[in-house]
Amino acid sequence: MTSRRDFLQKITLSTGLASLAPTLLSATPATNSAQQPARKLRVAIMGLGSYGTRVAKAMKDCQSAELVGIVTGSPEKIPVWKKEYNIPDKNVYNYETVGQMKNNPDIDVVYVITPNSLHAKHVMQVAAAGKHVICEKPMADTAANARKMIAACEKAGVKLLIGYRLHFEPYTRKVIEMIQAGEMGKLNYIDNYQGFKIGDPTQWRLKKSLAGGGALMDVGIYCLNAARYLSNEEPIWVTAQETKTDPVKFAEVDETIQFQLGFPSGLVASCATSYNIRFERLYAQGDKGFAELSPAYGYGPIKGRTHKGPLDEPVVTHQTAQMDGMADIILNNKTIDPPVDGQEGLKDMIVLDAIYESIRKGSAKMKL
Amino acid sequence: MTSRRDFLQKITLSTGLASLAPTLLSATPATNSAQQPARKLRVAIMGLGSYGTRVAKAMKDCQSAELVGIVTGSPEKIPVWKKEYNIPDKNVYNYETVGQMKNNPDIDVVYVITPNSLHAKHVMQVAAAGKHVICEKPMADTAANARKMIAACEKAGVKLLIGYRLHFEPYTRKVIEMIQAGEMGKLNYIDNYQGFKIGDPTQWRLKKSLAGGGALMDVGIYCLNAARYLSNEEPIWVTAQETKTDPVKFAEVDETIQFQLGFPSGLVASCATSYNIRFERLYAQGDKGFAELSPAYGYGPIKGRTHKGPLDEPVVTHQTAQMDGMADIILNNKTIDPPVDGQEGLKDMIVLDAIYESIRKGSAKMKL
Numbered sequence: 001m002t003s004r005r006d007f008l009q010k011i012t013l014s015t016g017l018a019s020l021a022p023t024l025l026s027a028t029p030a031t032n033s034a035q036q037p038a039r040k041l042r043v044a045i046m047g048l049g050s051y052g053t054r055v056a057k058a059m060k061d062c063q064s065a066e067l068v069g070i071v072t073g074s075p076e077k078i079p080v081w082k083k084e085y086n087i088p089d090k091n092v093y094n095y096e097t098v099g100q101m102k103n104n105p106d107i108d109v110v111y112v113i114t115p116n117s118l119h120a121k122h123v124m125q126v127a128a129a130g131k132h133v134i135c136e137k138p139m140a141d142t143a144a145n146a147r148k149m150i151a152a153c154e155k156a157g158v159k160l161l162i163g164y165r166l167h168f169e170p171y172t173r174k175v176i177e178m179i180q181a182g183e184m185g186k187l188n189y190i191d192n193y194q195g196f197k198i199g200d201p202t203q204w205r206l207k208k209s210l211a212g213g214g215a216l217m218d219v220g221i222y223c224l225n226a227a228r229y230l231s232n233e234e235p236i237w238v239t240a241q242e243t244k245t246d247p248v249k250f251a252e253v254d255e256t257i258q259f260q261l262g263f264p265s266g267l268v269a270s271c272a273t274s275y276n277i278r279f280e281r282l283y284a285q286g287d288k289g290f291a292e293l294s295p296a297y298g299y300g301p302i303k304g305r306t307h308k309g310p311l312d313e314p315v316v317t318h319q320t321a322q323m324d325g326m327a328d329i330i331l332n333n334k335t336i337d338p339p340v341d342g343q344e345g346l347k348d349m350i351v352l353d354a355i356y357e358s359i360r361k362g363s364a365k366m367k368l
Numbered sequence: 369m370t371s372r373r374d375f376l377q378k379i380t381l382s383t384g385l386a387s388l389a390p391t392l393l394s395a396t397p398a399t400n401s402a403q404q405p406a407r408k409l410r411v412a413i414m415g416l417g418s419y420g421t422r423v424a425k426a427m428k429d430c431q432s433a434e435l436v437g438i439v440t441g442s443p444e445k446i447p448v449w450k451k452e453y454n455i456p457d458k459n460v461y462n463y464e465t466v467g468q469m470k471n472n473p474d475i476d477v478v479y480v481i482t483p484n485s486l487h488a489k490h491v492m493q494v495a496a497a498g499k500h501v502i503c504e505k506p507m508a509d510t511a512a513n514a515r516k517m518i519a520a521c522e523k524a525g526v527k528l529l530i531g532y533r534l535h536f537e538p539y540t541r542k543v544i545e546m547i548q549a550g551e552m553g554k555l556n557y558i559d560n561y562q563g564f565k566i567g568d569p570t571q572w573r574l575k576k577s578l579a580g581g582g583a584l585m586d587v588g589i590y591c592l593n594a595a596r597y598l599s600n601e602e603p604i605w606v607t608a609q610e611t612k613t614d615p616v617k618f619a620e621v622d623e624t625i626q627f628q629l630g631f632p633s634g635l636v637a638s639c640a641t642s643y644n645i646r647f648e649r650l651y652a653q654g655d656k657g658f659a660e661l662s663p664a665y666g667y668g669p670i671k672g673r674t675h676k677g678p679l680d681e682p683v684v685t686h687q688t689a690q691m692d693g694m695a696d697i698i699l700n701n702k703t704i705d706p707p708v709d710g711q712e713g714l715k716d717m718i719v720l721d722a723i724y725e726s727i728r729k730g731s732a733k734m735k736l
Contacts, residue, residue: 188645191559239609239731245634258638260626266613270626270638277556277653285647363607365731
């Protein structure tokens with residue numbers, strides 16, 4: 001096991017975030033410009049459900065980001081969160097008062113963790129309040145809404161990041177780094193799948209009006225996003241097939257979807273996702289080697305191997321690493337490769353739209 | 369490592385070939401009926417190319433089958449094979465004289481190992497000569513030809529087996545056995561791929577008139593056949609996508625094909641095959657466990673693991689096991705599950721036809 005410090009040095013090298021390490025490694029304030037002392041990114045979470053709670057807990061270990069505010073429609077949660085995270089009254093908002101955040105200089109960014117179909121509305125509200133936005137993936141329910149969100153953030157002059165936590169995860173970064181260093185040779189096959197058996201049939205994830213879609217939106221996006229960051233190319237076509245074994249539970253959203261991607265180099269990807277199959281794999285096959293992560297997309301620990309043997313990367317809390325990394329992007333204008341911005345989110349949304357269109361058209365090949 | 373004897377006892381149990389073991393284990397002739405003493409299956413090979421040579425060499429270790437004859441269009445090969453395998457002049461045929469085999473009581477069966485598109489013609493010639501036939505996979509170039517072959521063999525009263533060597537291979541049988549015993553629970557995902565980088569651009573495998581197709585016909589059929597024997601179901605739909613990076617080398621046949629299958633239970637399969645990617649995997653995911661073979665389809669050694677840990681099955685020469693098993697099927701009317709007969713071959717051909725049709729129709733979903 002490598003130490004957290006080793007990991008941070010490693011991710012700095014592998015991501016090219018030259019100043020990430022100093023920012024993240026130092027608990028002592030340093031100056032990052034002549035005018036302004038370095039400080040932590042001050043985050044409000046919008047949507048205090050299970051994933052919002054996970055992010056909040058993970059942020060307790062952040063070195064560059066801190067939870068300072070909440071936006072919630074559930075008044076009963078307010079005292080609990082205030083106590084747990086030392087949140088002052090002035091940083092507590094609901095969905096009607098979020099616009100007033102523009103008068104609050106103590107919040108830098110709002111992390112939108114609401115149901116997918118509400119992302120567009122909420123991101124645009126936050127942008128209008130002049131705050132940077134982190135939006136959980138999928139960025140939206142359609143590419144059209146994703147474009148509106150990007151335009152709104154550009155107009156407001158705020159940054160828009162998408163909650164792609166794995167871009168900051170050591171095993172994932174190691175595989176990306178090995179591919180980019182040419183260790184696999186020319187990549188020619190990707191084989192990704194991710195799914196789980198979803199429980200409570202009344203949850204919002206099974207309602208199209210809130211989730212926008214089913215397994216594909218929720219976890220299939222990991223396979224798609226991974227195919228894109230492994231390939232370092234944008235797909236030129238997609239095909240898809242839907243299978244439904246429980247038309248009652250999955251009356252509104254997709255249960256199982258297989259989809260395939262073709263890339264300009266000739267690389268192809270076979271992917272699958274399901275709310276009724278527990279399976280998980282990231283796989284990249286090149287002329288000279290391969291990489292496999294399995295588990296690959298969950299909250300960890302991730303396991304992996306390549307043609308060189310087992311991977312042994314540091315095990316981190318994904319959301320801690322993500323929020324520290326995003327602090328550096330937002331506060332210090334750093335970049336990460338592959339990016340985690342709105343344009344990256346839009347690229348996934350365009351393919352997700354095309355997957356659903358392929359299914360509507362009898363699995364027809366959709367050019368991208 | 370398990371001994372060969374252990375394996376034969378095992379395969380007997382797992383296949384239900386109750387009398388396979390005595391036949392295979394005993395070098396001493398025994399009676400299998402009151403009228404007739406047990407004897408070896410006397411085989412002629414038609415087509416003395418690289419795979420025909422591999423089968424001939426493997427048969428040297430058979431206990432229930434022996435190579436006694438050849439059919440070849442290459443006169444220069446005759447003295448070499450005669451010497452190597454002690455083949456008498458009377459058992460040497462060419463493609464014009466094969467009909468005369470009907471007057472030769474010393475040959476039981478002809479193993480047709482010629483280019484795919486010639487299988488139909490050759491199998492029908494052999495059937496007309498009153499000999500049983502083993503036909504290498506793919507059985508034919510189209511399902512229509514496969515049906516003609518079955519009809520011809522039925523009319524002639526001879527058996528028709530397809531060269532599905534993996535049906536006799538211990539790792540493959542172990543996985544089938546575990547699935548059938550319910551150890552994986554309900555199967556819900558299959559992920560098979562097989563490919564290699566094909567060499568010599570002038571070879572018959574790249575000519576449509578001889579090969580009938582490319583990677584799909586040659587090695588993709590393993591993924592398809594495995595999906596069928598793992599699932600123990602017949603697919604109800606198929607979709608497919610073709611990718612070509614070298615339109616000169618692969619001017620006549622497919623280079624890379626992805627295909628997907630849906631089964632009545634809701635099980636789905638993602639498969640891929642290529643003449644330009646070296647990759648190989650058989651994977652079955654169930655509710656309660658999984659099995660993976662990789663390598664899975666080559667001549668061995670095959671490696672595998674399940675949710676219970678690594679598999680450790682005997683390593684056999686596939687073609688030796690196949691020919692001993694087929695001797696028992698032909699001489700003793702034994703059956704094997706999954707079967708290796710013409711109907712099994714036809715089921716694959718129907719899906720292969722539909723895969724090519726899906727590609728012609730823009731990856732449209734083809735009902736089966």
